Amino acid sequence: MTRWSAASPPWSRTWPTSWSRGATAPAASASRVTFDAAASAAAAALAAGFSGVPGEICLAVSGGGDSLALLALAADWAAATGHPLSVATVDHRLRAEAAAEAAAVAARCAALDLPHATLAWDGGPGAGNLSQAARDARRALLSGHAAARGAAAVALAHTADDQAETFLMRLARGSGVGGLAGMAARSEVGGVLWLRPLLGIRRDTLRDVLRARGWGWAEDPSNLDARFDRVKARRALDTLAPLGLDVPRLVATASRMAEARDALDHAGQALAAAALSWSAEGEACLRPAPLRAAPRSVRLQLLADLLTAVSGRRHPPRRAALERAAEAMLGAEAPAGSLHGCLWRRRGEGLVLRREPRACPPPVPARRDQLWDGRWRVRCSAPVPEGLSLAALGPAGLAVTGRPPGGVAAETLHATPAIWHNDSLIAAPACGYPADGRAAAWSAEWTIEDARRRRVLTCR
Ligand SMILES: Nc1ncnc2c1ncn2[C@@H]1O[C@H](COP(=O)(O)OP(=O)(O)OP(=O)(O)O)[C@@H](O)[C@H]1O
Numbered sequence: 001m002t003r004w005s006a007a008s009p010p011w012s013r014t015w016p017t018s019w020s021r022g023a024t025a026p027a028a029s030a031s032r033v034t035f036d037a038a039a040s041a042a043a044a045a046l047a048a049g050f051s052g053v054p055g056e057i058c059l060a061v062s063g064g065g066d067s068l069a070l071l072a073l074a075a076d077w078a079a080a081t082g083h084p085l086s087v088a089t090v091d092h093r094l095r096a097e098a099a100a101e102a103a104a105v106a107a108r109c110a111a112l113d114l115p116h117a118t119l120a121w122d123g124g125p126g127a128g129n130l131s132q133a134a135r136d137a138r139r140a141l142l143s144g145h146a147a148a149r150g151a152a153a154v155a156l157a158h159t160a161d162d163q164a165e166t167f168l169m170r171l172a173r174g175s176g177v178g179g180l181a182g183m184a185a186r187s188e189v190g191g192v193l194w195l196r197p198l199l200g201i202r203r204d205t206l207r208d209v210l211r212a213r214g215w216g217w218a219e220d221p222s223n224l225d226a227r228f229d230r231v232k233a234r235r236a237l238d239t240l241a242p243l244g245l246d247v248p249r250l251v252a253t254a255s256r257m258a259e260a261r262d263a264l265d266h267a268g269q270a271l272a273a274a275a276l277s278w279s280a281e282g283e284a285c286l287r288p289a290p291l292r293a294a295p296r297s298v299r300l301q302l303l304a305d306l307l308t309a310v311s312g313r314r315h316p317p318r319r320a321a322l323e324r325a326a327e328a329m330l331g332a333e334a335p336a337g338s339l340h341g342c343l344w345r346r347r348g349e350g351l352v353l354r355r356e357p358r359a360c361p362p363p364v365p366a367r368r369d370q371l372w373d374g375r376w377r378v379r380c381s382a383p384v385p386e387g388l389s390l391a392a393l394g395p396a397g398l399a400v401t402g403r404p405p406g407g408v409a410a411e412t413l414h415a416t417p418a419i420w421h422n423d424s425l426i427a428a429p430a431c432g433y434p435a436d437g438r439a440a441a442w443s444a445e446w447t448i449e450d451a452r453r454r455r456v457l458t459c460r
Contacts, residue, residue, distance in 0.1 A: 049197020055152030063101035069206035070157035182254035311341035312374025355415035363391035
């Protein structure tokens with residue numbers, strides 16, 4: 001990328017004064033060379049991260065420095081390649097300045113001739129763990145928006161610094177290799193392809209890219225709030241640097257962990273083929289003998305993947321809890337237990353793992369095509385009338401449908417999706433209700449959306 005050539009020093013432009021931190025730009029020629037190399041590396045990383053994506057890429061841009069740099073680099077790449085881009089900003093409505101930040105991103109996009117949408121979240125006040133709820137809502141809004149536009153992927157602007165902070169936070173939580181592998185450059189969750197093309201690029205480089213263009217950016221005050229683990233991790237990195245434990249070292253370690261995780265996955269695949277079968281309702285049946293015979297790390301990886309898939313959650317259980325549950329499952333004492341929104345129970349010689357009904361989500365409005373509880377794809381082949389909701393079948397629903405033939409446990413059926421109108425059951429597609437075809441428009445398919453887990457677990 002030659003945009004920042006020495007003939008036209010980009011840092012000679014003026015910085016906006018109101019809406020940026022405005023740190024000093026590199027001045028000496030050695031820094032210019034360093035900057036050119038770093039900026040070219042960022043542009044090359046973005047091009048590699050976006051390569052082969054078959055359609056529009058929707059950029060998630062908050063107005064912060066990282067994601068504005070993503071916008072800047074992606075706009076250059078799109079201008080050179082003609083690849084379609086769009087941009088979305090989520091206004092969580094949690095800070096007064098957020099609307100102005102979204103408007104500033106919109107203005108930037110208008111100047112670049114890129115479509116932009118502001119997606120508002122109204123669920124803030126009252127949400128339990130507010131930052132987790134805001135993150136989940138952001139992902140849901142972004143994936144819904146991308147699906148509505150028919151976009152092929154959503155791009156996030158996580159950096160090498162984010163990856164290193166994530167590594168430290170997971171280390172502190174006692175994560176295994178799966179967690180220590182950090183964030184993936186590509187992942188498929190909830191039917192959406194998520195891209196993180198800047199995971200190898202330093203935050204400071206991205207700030208320099210913006211300074212070079214004279215673009216300001218917004219600072220989210222929560223990035224300085226020491227109550228957040230991420231901020232603590234950022235500060236800890238400063239303390240650890242003299243030990244040689246810096247961002248590049250942690251990122252390199254995370255990528256070695258990703259290789260180890262892939263090797264475990266591979267072994268887990270062989271173990272799954274020997275030990276695992278599924279019912280159509282998403283009940284996992286395990287044969288303990290091959291589990292016992294497998295190396296502990298492979299066994300734990302398979303159990304972590306299973307618990308993640310059956311619970312529909314994005315993250316596996318904590319390592320310590322997983323180890324305790326694995327011991328209990330393979331020991332003789334406890335006949336049953338629960339972990340990570342799942343129930344396990346001994347059945348004959350085997351073990352059954354199923355979703356815990358009370359961990360299923362509260363009712364949501366029924367739509368024509370939606371992922372429910374992270375594990376069921378629920379569709380309707382006809383327009384959905386107003387006022388219908390999607391919620392777990394539960395005991396009340398099962399009392400209406402009765403147990404379908406096949407011997408599936410009532411508890412498993414309780415955690416399947418059902419369509420309701422107030423308290424009246426309209427359809428329970430996983431139970432084939434109603435049998436006379438009145439609600440045949442509804443279908444439900446048990447699904448493992450995450451590409452990595454799909455590889456490990458789809459051996460039926
Ligand atoms: N409000 C938002 N609207 C759209 N995308 C967002 C929003 N908040 C975060 N993102 C996306 O998620 C990524 C990671 O979020 P995180 O909260 O860690 O952001 P960050 O490190 O503060 O980055 P940025 O400086 O771009 O906000 C961002 O880089 C951005 O791509």
